[in-house]
Amino acid sequence: MMDSPQSASLSVEELHEVWPVLSIDERLEGFRLLPTSVADDFFLDLSAREQAELITHLPASERRTWVRLLPPDDLADLVQAVAVEPGQADAILAQLDDASRREVNVLLAYAEDDAGGxxxxxxxxxxxxxxxxxxxxxxxxxxxxxxxxxxxxxxxxxxxxxxxxxxxxxxxxxxxxxxxxxxxxxxxxxxxxxxxxxxxxxxxxxxxxxxxxxxxxxxxxxxxxxxxxxxxxxxxxxxxxxxKVGGMEALEAPYFEVGFFGMLKKRIGWLLVLFLGQMLTATAMSSFEGAIERAVVLSLFVPLIISSGGNSGSQASTLIIRALALGEMRLKDWWRVARREVLSGLVLGFVLGAVGLARIVVWQEVAGAYGEHAFLLGCAVALSVLGVVTFGTLAGSMLPLVLRRFGFDPASASAPFVATLVDVSGVVIYFTVASLLLRGTLL
Amino acid sequence: MMDSPQSASLSVEELHEVWPVLSIDERLEGFRLLPTSVADDFFLDLSAREQAELITHLPASERRTWVRLLPPDDLADLVQAVAVEPGQADAILAQLDDASRREVNVLLAYAEDDAGGxxxxxxxxxxxxxxxxxxxxxxxxxxxxxxxxxxxxxxxxxxxxxxxxxxxxxxxxxxxxxxxxxxxxxxxxxxxxxxxxxxxxxxxxxxxxxxxxxxxxxxxxxxxxxxxxxxxxxxxxxxxxxxKVGGMEALEAPYFEVGFFGMLKKRIGWLLVLFLGQMLTATAMSSFEGAIERAVVLSLFVPLIISSGGNSGSQASTLIIRALALGEMRLKDWWRVARREVLSGLVLGFVLGAVGLARIVVWQEVAGAYGEHAFLLGCAVALSVLGVVTFGTLAGSMLPLVLRRFGFDPASASAPFVATLVDVSGVVIYFTVASLLLRGTLL
The missing domain is CATH 3.10.580.10 (CBS-domain)
Structure with missing residues (x-):
């Protein structure tokens, strides 16, 4: 759509359509092709970040017109958006009449996410x-x-x-x-x-x-x-x-507007924390190395069992995170939530455990994959799934409440965080159940 | 707060405070304790669901006053909310004057999530x-x-x-x-x-x-x-x-207002799908049973490696899901997203892999935990993490786009779904890398 610079003007819809993928030079060029009658509205519709980008790339002579178009609260947002580059905020404020500048300065004194801001x-x-x-x-x-x-x-x-x-x-x-x-x-x-x-x-x-x-x-x-x-x-x-629920820091800008390294910075922190946390699974498993050596078949079900805990945990945590954010639930409801989630976990775990047992028994019948103690092995898997899902559901639902209680953002109880937490416990639950159930047979 | 029925009236704030945890009988009682001057506003502020609940429990003689208070669009919502119980919708409509009833009936003909609704x-x-x-x-x-x-x-x-x-x-x-x-x-x-x-x-x-x-x-x-x-x-x-990102069906009502079994129904579906999907990890691992038997130490790192892919994948998928929902990105941007995410995955995987290698080498020095081939084992883990994270990031970012392309909701590319998808591939990547790198030493 931008390949017809001959045509003297461009419609707002056309520019809107391509805007997200344009470079700043293309944006400037497109903006200038708009008929003056609609350029005002187009400018007012942009986000503060996009207005700031345009304004800082316009010649000083053109800036004043656009800056004066904005009401004080939008101007304050604009000034905040350009403030990352030194001197730009003052350059914008200098374009205003005295009364407006005073209004904007008052607004700038408020925190951006307060009512004053x-x-x-x-x-x-x-x-x-x-x-x-x-x-x-x-x-x-x-x-x-x-x-x-x-x-x-x-x-x-x-x-x-x-x-x-x-x-x-x-x-x-x-x-x-x-x-x-x-x-x-x-x-x-x-x-x-x-x-x-x-x-x-x-x-x-x-x-x-x-x-x-x-x-x-x-x-x-x-x-x-x-x-x-x-x-x-x-x-x-x-x-x-x-x-945050997806397991990263909030991006605070549209996907394509965040630089490559800025994006990495938002992602690597949690990945590292989770990676270090997951190392505990290796530690936990190494204390059961003897059991694995005696019955390698045990190791096959580790991912299945621990992930069922992680999945049920991330369901529970996102439910509670959203309920807290919408004010549907308060901290003092924790006991009501805990009871309900433990019950849910038991039912969900029972269903999944039964499916797991059936899978092992059927596979054994069909392919003889798991040896003579397949039924006992299946029971160990089923019981572990029941335990891990119940624990995951409880932990996932309580973690956001605990975070809120200590003044942290409940949304930090992300799906990957809950999964990691539950994985370590899942390994311990599984191998403990297996040792108890399979002693004298497989182990 | 409800334990002083002696006091003739109740403030709106007091009732608001306790409302979410009250039973319907307590709600009715509290609502009647409100001074008439504020009861109107209190009623108008309730959600359609809550208004419906009150209305259906009020005696027919009192209903008309409250029903007539509502503008036609809110009335239509109310009628929709009571429509689950047969006869209730007609009972509400019967309270209206002819002109209003006509307006509401017109609105009811629209789908709830269209502009008309x-x-x-x-x-x-x-x-x-x-x-x-x-x-x-x-x-x-x-x-x-x-x-x-x-x-x-x-x-x-x-x-x-x-x-x-x-x-x-x-x-x-x-x-x-x-x-x-x-x-x-x-x-x-x-x-x-x-x-x-x-x-x-x-x-x-x-x-x-x-x-x-x-x-x-x-x-x-x-x-x-x-x-x-x-x-x-x-x-x-x-x-x-x-x-959906948390791995369940949308609840469509506040947490405490969904019945226990209704809630389970929203959760069990995805859990079962994910559980069946995860069974493939057991199948994948069983084809490497021989390798595990020869070197049990390999199995210790399975959860660590596959979860790093799941975590980076769920970051990528939530980013893209949100960018699509906000209209920041379109389907045709897929190639730009893919390039960017593969590069991100390589960098993130390299960092995590290096940390993993360091952990194994240090643990070996300190505790001699992994035997004479610890460095080679560390390299296998590091390379696998690099591969799994890159694959996870790419898969996580492309899945929401693929879902949208085929007319499904991108938000179904939930963190647990992506993790499950990546876990199976993670097992294959890890054991393949290990077989190549450790042949003749550990294997």
């Missing part, structure tokens, strides 16, 4: 003592200036303290000569500047708000967080959790 | 030929009747075809005597009734809309999807993906 300081305000008609007139005036999001109107007193809130629907519904104070809702759900974004997004999903007001410690209103920003937060948090 | 048929409409002042007056009238979401005003012609859209900000900004048609945006992003909710949510996250209009095949406007519903969609889709 998400909020927009430009919200629609009214006074409680205004009439409905005055309020609508005042909102129209604010919209003409610089308020982006007119969805709720916030009634503030002279000290900027929040007194109540009106949805536009309520405002439109009310008789013209009523007072704002008579119509507004007094009981407002608010967040503080330092509320974590995960808590903020849970409030949004629980209550279905369009926007939430952010207050400082003196109850003065500082801005609003709108639900469209929450969609991004929810996506981000889910991506982090999924990547 | 998400939309609200009550949106704010204006005529292109109205003046701004007339439009504002008309919106106030609609708000007094039954429009829930006044965020954008949609300009429709006499045949209900969408001509343009105005945000309230634009409406408020414009001079009173201008025409709607002069101010409105003509180029509107729309979705059709049958657009899948995952596509709809990608549009929202890409563009940051507050609402999207839904059109039928004749371009007539049927309703709007609002961003607050999209937050739920995004959470749901992420939950499904995380649970």
């Amino acid at each position: 998400l909020m927009n300081p430009r919200f629609a305000r009214v006074r409680p003592e205004m009439t409905i008609d005055e309020a609508i007139g005042y909102l129209r005036k604010q919209a003409r200036e610089k308020v982006e999001t007119v969805y709720y109107a916030y009634a503030l007193d002279a000290e900027q303290r929040l007194q109540g809130v009106l949805s536009l629907r309520q405002l439109f519904q009310a008789a013209s000569d009523k007072k704002v104070a008579d119509v507004m809702q007094h009981d407002v759900v608010t967040v503080s500047e330092n509320t974590d974004q995960e808590v903020v997004s849970q409030l949004f999903t629980e209550h279905g708000f369009m926007a939430l007001p952010v207050l400082d410690e003196q109850n003065r209103m500082k801005g609003i967080v709108t639900v469209d920003d929450i969609v991004d937060v929810v996506q981000e948090e889910a991506t982090e959790d999924i990547q | 998400l939309m609200n048929p009550r949106f704010a409409r204006v005529r292109p030929e109205m003046t701004i002042d007339e439009a504002i007056g008309y919106l106030r009238k609609q708000a007094r009747e039954k429009v829930e979401t006044v965020y954008y005003a949609y300009a429709l012609d006499a045949e209900q075809r969408l001509q343009g859209v105005l945000s309230l900000r634009q409406l408020f900004q414009a001079a009173s005597d201008k025409k709607v048609a002069d101010v409105m945006q003509h180029d509107v992003v729309t979705v059709s009734e049958n657009t899948d909710q995952e596509v709809v949510s990608q549009l929202f996250t890409e563009h940051g809309f507050m609402a999207l209009p839904v059109l039928d095949e004749q371009n007539r406007m049927k309703g709007i999807v609002t961003v607050d519903d999209i937050v739920d969609v995004v959470q749901e889709e992420a939950t499904e993906d995380i649970q």
Whole structure:
């Protein structure tokens, strides 16, 4: 699609289509081919990271137009995205008028994943003592200036303290000569500047708000967080959790935008930890070397048995990780979870164990693969699977709760981590069961 | 908190706090203890599933009040939630006035995860030929009747075809005597009734809309999807993906709300498939039984080697699964992904292999654990790890793409599934490398 530079313009859809795979030079070229009427919208739709990339590669003369297009919360994100390169943040801030620069600087002082870092300081305000008609007139005036999001109107007193809130629907519904104070809702759900974004997004999903007001410690209103920003937060948090569940550090950027070595760094840490952990299986197995020497057939089932524990464990851990993230479950539910998971583990282990026993008995009938003690061997395998699956399910379900209890991220109880933990125990369980059951026959 | 039935009322926060762990009878009791002024909001905040549970347990005389409180899209969700019990859906519909019942019935005809199933048929409409002042007056009238979401005003012609859209900000900004048609945006992003909710949510996250209009095949406007519903969609889709990545079927309800046997059914299927798959490791190992008999020490490293492939594979698969879900990557990028992942696998495998070799050499020095050929054994382990990790990374990254290519859900390439796939190949790689390297020494 990029091979027709003759054509003077390009549609937004065409550029959107190819954008992810373009180099920065191609992106610049494509962006300049957009008709001016749509270039604004295209720019506003980009992620902060992509806006930053474009902006830093534009000549200084063109930067100002684009920078001034952005509302303060998006500008703060942009500045944060360019801040990795020294001097760039200041260069962006220098393009702004004084009022906007002050707003952005205030926002930059908040942590990126707090409510303060998400909020927009430009919200629609009214006074409680205004009439409905005055309020609508005042909102129209604010919209003409610089308020982006007119969805709720916030009634503030002279000290900027929040007194109540009106949805536009309520405002439109009310008789013209009523007072704002008579119509507004007094009981407002608010967040503080330092509320974590995960808590903020849970409030949004629980209550279905369009926007939430952010207050400082003196109850003065500082801005609003709108639900469209929450969609991004929810996506981000889910991506982090999924990547952690897959056994790596969260990537924090799209796959193709992370450099080769940056990507390796996110992956090697956990792989090394897991590799070192798995070495314990070699240690555990070496203490049963004598048993293996006497009955090599025992070693054939090691991967089968330990992986069944790992699989059931990773099911349990992802269930609990997600339930915790969605607030469906709390730490104090641990005993209820433990009972339920042990029971599940016993049933699941019983079914898998029975299948394992059947497999060995049938194979013995068909091919005589496992010698005269095949049935006993099958029983040892089945019992081990029962034990390993039960243990794996319990360990997988408890680990995220333990991590949360000690202030770590439950999502670190990844599928590979749980599998590694359970593998070592699986080796011990299997060879112990085998020694007890097969003494005097195979061993 | 529930042990003080003497106190006449209960706060919303108190009830929210304990809600997840209450039985249905306790929920009913708690709900009735709420002051009437807040009970409305509490009810509206519940999930459709929870609303349905309450409603079906309330006496018929009280149902109507609560049912009539809900907008048509939430009512449709509620009806769907009660529809598992025969007769309940009709009982709910019977509580509605004729106009609402018609609206709900129309919504019920859509698939739950299409745009049509998400939309609200009550949106704010204006005529292109109205003046701004007339439009504002008309919106106030609609708000007094039954429009829930006044965020954008949609300009429709006499045949209900969408001509343009105005945000309230634009409406408020414009001079009173201008025409709607002069101010409105003509180029509107729309979705059709049958657009899948995952596509709809990608549009929202890409563009940051507050609402999207839904059109039928004749371009007539049927309703709007609002961003607050999209937050739920995004959470749901992420939950499904995380649970699939953990190696089970998506649960489709909160942990504690799924019955014990329902939960087992979601888990046993994949566990059985994986268990049967893992049996191939036993088969693979049995063809190397002779080698194990000659050098039992080889068997000690089987879990270590195969799990390193599984771990690197599950990292790769979760990365790709998430990148596909977020639209960061397409099928045609497969070659770029494959090259990158093979290179990653080689580097990661080299590092892990080196660590493995060092471990064996050191252990031999310290404890003499592995006999005179320890260094050669170490080399065999290191080379196998290199091969298994490279293969695991490649297989893990390609599997989600292959699944998508054939119309399956990429998230089915779960960590345990990839691990199982790689384990079998790991056994073969390890014993093949060992036979080649150790022939004449250990073997």
